[in-house]
Amino acid sequence: MTMSSKGMTCIWVVVCLGLVGCAPEKTEPQKTTGAKASAAKRADSTVGSAAAQPTSPSTSQPQNAPSSATMPAPAPTQTEQKPAAAEPAAEPKRPDVIFVPTPQEVVDKMLELAQVTKDDVVYDLGCGDGRIVVTAAKKFGCKAFGFDVDPERIQESKENVEKNGVGNLATIEQKDIFTLDLSKANVVTLYLLPSLNVKLIPQLEKLKPGSRIVSHDFDMRGVTPDKVVTVDGDGGYGHTVYLWTTPLKKETETK
């Protein structure tokens, strides 16, 4: 072997050693050895070796257990884990009863029975297409308010108000009727359901004395009406109209 081939061999050996030194670490879990192994064993067991005896049988912490400062932070509680994002918007209120319009002859009878004048303020709770509100404003020249939760009905009512040129007297609002303050009304019209009429009693009791409530087809269990009349509507079908005057006469009081 010449000097130059010896030199080449040396370079080759040096390169190989260098490559071994740079080899990536094994990804497989390695056996715990030495001090690490004994610390892990002590942490796992209350039965210590002579080198790591617990001070009492009840002490499970090894003497050299990591302090809380080096312990991983405790997992956050359920409430702490709540995402910081804003709460989702509340579901829009759905109608408690579907839209069925009151025939015009029944609307006329309801307002007549309530003896509406231009000085009254009429509230139609669940106004549908706004026909009661429009009729009250147009026929009696009074202020009238219609409330509904259905955006489609609100749109129809507003169009109806505009078409009939009563925008100066009639107001339509998208609101849940069970959240309304009725203290400014003195005529309330209803075409809902018997159970919804009953649910409205606490609000209706806040009406001024002498206010009138008229309901198409449905009574108000527990409250005695002042009048009940029947009207022939479209197709000859008889419609009932109930009238109550405030203060309401609870049936227990009248018995």
Ligand SMILES: C[S@@+](CC[C@H](N)C(=O)[O-])C[C@H]1O[C@@H](n2cnc3c(N)ncnc32)[C@H](O)[C@@H]1O
């Ligand atoms: C049977 S329709 C009566 C419509 C109109 N008052 C009439 O007599 O022609 C009942 C109306 O009440 C509305 N409604 C139901 N639940 C409601 C609520 N909680 N708040 C407001 N409107 C509601 C419905 O969207 C529907 O338009």
